[in-house]
Amino acid sequence: MKIRVSKVKEDKGELRGLLLSFLLLLAAVAAFGTGSLGFLNRTGERSQETLRKAIARGCVQCYAIEGRYPPSVEYLEENYGVQIDHDKYNVFYDGFASNIMPEITVILAEQEDAVK
DSSP states (O other): OOOOOOOHHHHHHHHHHHHHHHHHHHHHHHHHHHHHHHHHHHHHHHHHHHHHHHHHHHHHHHHHHSSSSOHHHHHHHHSSSOOOOTEEEEEEEEESSTTSSOOEEEEHHHHHHOOO
């Protein structure tokens, strides 16, 4: 009988160890996932700002060369090498006069879909 009692205690200790290991693994996976999502979010915001700055630089370059700001973003893409991933970003370009810097807004396409 003593053998069985000690074996039952060993089984319970082994079960506790396995459960603790599983919970620690689950916590580590959750922490990694949370960190990864935060990193991706910051990277997306940076790329959005980088695109906005690239469009603004193209506008200034156009103004310096031609003496006027570009009439549209398409004009920048065709003549000044600005590349926009239209599947990923929506660009709003509001230029009402050729001698005033246009207002440039870049929004992730998924964000705009969520707002609608």
